[in-house]
Amino acid sequence: MKRVDDFRLRFGKQxxxxxxxxxxxxxxxxxxxxxxVARLGGIGHISDALVQAVxxxxxxxxxxxxxxxxxxxxxxxxxxxxxHFNLGVLEEATRNHVGKTMEAKQGSGxxxxxCMEKLTMNSPRETLRVxxxxxxxxxxxxxxxxxxxxxxxxxxxxxxxxxxxxxxxIIVSSARALALFLRKNARLNRLPDFVVVExxxxxxxxxxxxxxxxxxxATIMAEVLEFIRTEHLEIPVIAAGGIFTGSDAVGxxxxxxxxxxxxxxxxxxxxxxxxxxxxQEYFKASENDIExxxxxxxxxxxxxxxxSPGIGDGIRPNxxxxxxxxxxxxxxxYIDAYNREVALHPDVKKLSVRDKTCLCTHMRNFDIWTCGxxxxxxxxxxxxxxDGSYQIxxxxxxxxxxxxSTDQKIALPD
Ligand SMILES: Cc1cc2nc3c(=O)[nH]c(=O)nc-3n(C[C@H](O)[C@H](O)[C@H](O)COP(=O)(O)O)c2cc1C
Numbered sequence: 001m002k003r004v005d006d007f008r009l010r011f012g013k014q015x016x017x018x019x020x021x022x023x024x025x026x027x028x029x030x031x032x033x034x035x036x037v038a039r040l041g042g043i044g045h046i047s048d049a050l051v052q053a054v055x056x057x058x059x060x061x062x063x064x065x066x067x068x069x070x071x072x073x074x075x076x077x078x079x080x081x082x083x084h085f086n087l088g089v090l091e092e093a094t095r096n097h098v099g100k101t102m103e104a105k106q107g108s109g110x111x112x113x114x115c116m117e118k119l120t121m122n123s124p125r126e127t128l129r130v131x132x133x134x135x136x137x138x139x140x141x142x143x144x145x146x147x148x149x150x151x152x153x154x155x156x157x158x159x160x161x162x163x164x165x166x167x168x169x170i171i172v173s174s175a176r177a178l179a180l181f182l183r184k185n186a187r188l189n190r191l192p193d194f195v196v197v198e199x200x201x202x203x204x205x206x207x208x209x210x211x212x213x214x215x216x217x218a219t220i221m222a223e224v225l226e227f228i229r230t231e232h233l234e235i236p237v238i239a240a241g242g243i244f245t246g247s248d249a250v251g252x253x254x255x256x257x258x259x260x261x262x263x264x265x266x267x268x269x270x271x272x273x274x275x276x277x278x279x280q281e282y283f284k285a286s287e288n289d290i291e292x293x294x295x296x297x298x299x300x301x302x303x304x305x306x307x308s309p310g311i312g313d314g315i316r317p318n319x320x321x322x323x324x325x326x327x328x329x330x331x332x333x334y335i336d337a338y339n340r341e342v343a344l345h346p347d348v349k350k351l352s353v354r355d356k357t358c359l360c361t362h363m364r365n366f367d368i369w370t371c372g373x374x375x376x377x378x379x380x381x382x383x384x385x386x387d388g389s390y391q392i393x394x395x396x397x398x399x400x401x402x403x404x405s406t407d408q409k410i411a412l413p414d
Contacts, residue, residue, distance in 0.1 A: 001406045004249045009043075009236060009259040011167060011193060016109060017041040018259035019249070019402050020196075020238055021266055021395075023114020023144060024204065024273075024370075025049025026363045027057070029263070031101040033271040036395040038109035040403075043259075045144060046101055047114040048094055048131050050324055052085075053364050055093040059100065063089055064321050071320035078339050080319045081330030085121050087130050094134035102139040110141035112167065117148025118205070118298040122326040129156040136160050142167030144196065147205050147300065149177060151184040158188055169194035171240070173207030173215075175223040182231075194236045196261050197224050201242030201373035203263055205300035212292060212301060217241050218255065225256045244374045246405035262402065264372030265381060271395040278366055281305060283390035287376045295357040297325050297333035305369040310362030314341060314351030322360035334358050381410050 009018040021037045023029050025047035034044030052063035071083050098113055105111055113135045121127035135143055136157065143166065145153050150170055157163050169192045172178045178195055199217025200208050208215055221239050228235055236258030243249050249260040266272055268279045282305070289305050296302040304311070317335045325332045337356035345351060362368040381398070382391045391413055401411050 002250050002254070003404050003406055004246050004253065004260075005403045007250075007253045011236075016043060016259075017403055018253060018257075019043070019399060020240075020259050020261040021045060021399075022196075022202075022240060022261045022263040023047040023112075023146065024263055024267070025114065025116065027054045027273040028267065029114070030271060030273040031058070031097075031104070033266060033269065033273075033395055034101060034111045035104055035106070036271050037399060038105050038111050039107035040396060040399050041107060041109045042399060043110045043112060043142075045112050045114045046097065047116075048097065048135065049114075049116060049119060050322060050360060050364055051097050051131070052089065052093040053322065055096045059096050061093065061096065063093055068321040075316075075320050078335055079330065080122070080317070080323065080326055080332070080335065083122060083319050083323050083326065083330065085123065085127055085323070087126060090127060090130050091134045094131055095138045098135045098140050099138035102141075110167070112142040112144050113140050114144050114146055116146050117150050117153065118300070119147075119324045120327045121324055122328070122330050124328055125152070125156065128153060132157045133160050136162040136166055140166065142169065142193065144169050144171060146171040147298065149181065151181060154185050154188050154190065158190075164190060167193040169196060169238075171196040171198050171207070172224070173198050173200075174220060175227040177207070178224060179227065191233065191235055194238055194258070195224065196238045196240050197221050198261070199239075199241035202240055203267075203303055203370050203372040205296060205298060205302050206292065208301065210292065210294065210301055218252075221252065221255060221257060242372060242374055244377055245408050245410060246402045247408045249402055260402075264374050265378065265398050265402075266395060267371065267375075268378050268382070268390070269393045269395040269398055273366075275366055276392065278369060279392060280389055281307065281369060282371060282375055283379050283382065285371070285375045285378070290371060290373060290375055295355065296359055297356050298359070299333070302370060303373065305371055305375070308362075308367060308369040310357050310359075310365075310367035312352050312354050313357065313362065313367070314338065314353040315358050315361055317358055318361045322364065324360050381412070383412055
């Protein structure tokens with residue numbers, strides 16, 4: 001009976017345990033989690049979502065309050081087109097977060113940064129160029145492009161000295177999206193080093209519509225592997241979304257995946273950035289507590305626990321401090337939804353906005369509890385303590401369980 005440890009992910013001469021922990025923004029996949037995974041020989045991710053806030057929290061910078069101060073006069077205005085990121089500050093924050101993580105890295109694994117295209121930051125191209133280049137400058141091993149088709153992202157860094165040596169990959173949810181990416185980037189003569197195929201059971205934003213339940217990862221994997229074969233390409237394909245046990249992972253590795261990307265099982269580890277109280281909510285969740293909804297202003301469906309405090313909350317848009325979802329014209333779907341409710345209920349002090357959420361604020365405060373479809377099984381991965389709470393796991397324990405388990409077994413903590 002095979003185990004994940006019988007397989008290896010190969011990048012040139014480098015061999016890794018074929019387990020990737022997916023990026024979980026805003027600092028849910030922390031530096032500590034990524035470092036632990038690298039130490040164990042796999043690939044860990046940090047995320048650059050709300051990187052200025054993350055830098056403040058970790059490295060005591062004051063980027064958020066400085067930005068808010070600069071744009072304070074605009075707070076009551078619904079026109080956010082003048083609220084911009086200072087590119088120098090963005091670069092510094094990215095270098096802080098990525099650089100300090102890389103300095104601490106030990107072991108034979110790698111650390112990548114997850115970079116979401118949908119963080120359009122009121123100036124999509126310029127801010128994305130800075131985020132990508134600063135991460136490369138800071139020595140990141142690789143970048144995973146996510147939440148968007150990223151058709152122009154490689155070109156933004158084609159002149160960077162590390163463009164051909166860092167590991168660059170993309171997350172897709174169909175062979176069609178991969179084909180489009182490759183076609184648009186053909187002139188650069190640089191294939192992605194890996195492709196993550198994310199199916200409909202993943203956490204975070206989904207690359208599917210609300211008909212997500214009609215798709216399944218194994219079928220999409222087969223289509224992508226077939227496409228890669230017929231095009232005579234050699235790109236490692238990584239399967240993601242709903243892979244809960246080592247045996248699930250072996251199934252994909254035997255199908256031809258080069259590795260698996262997992263996340264949900266790590267949300268209840270000590271190294272994960274969610275507050276301990278929220279980790280207990282993940283443990284407690286039943287299938288009925290999980291939903292895919294359309295409240296993210298990005299336009300992508302997102303999976304989360306129904307009890308997330310950010311659902312229905314009507315906070316004033318916080319773009320002067322954050323503003324990561326403002327499009328090139330300074331619009332965000334939450335601002336429209338909020339303004340509509342203000343106009344409908346001019347006398348109400350505490351508004352409720354049900355159709356969209358202020359995602360920056362609520363992700364920053366861990367009030368949108370995004371999760372994978374398998375979250376209801378987390379309680380089976382640990383022990384219940386005498387006080388009724390669940391025992392938090394270590395990242396090492398979950399990682400080695402994926403690596404060595406067989407027969408769909410999950411080893412409980414000591
Ligand atoms: C809490 C949470 C947050 C996530 N945030 C992101 C993110 O910021 N960017 C991204 O590309 N994927 C995100 N994901 C998706 C994961 O990186 C990963 O591909 C997926 O969840 C794997 O499936 P699994 O959770 O069933 O193991 C997130 C997943 C979870 C559970």
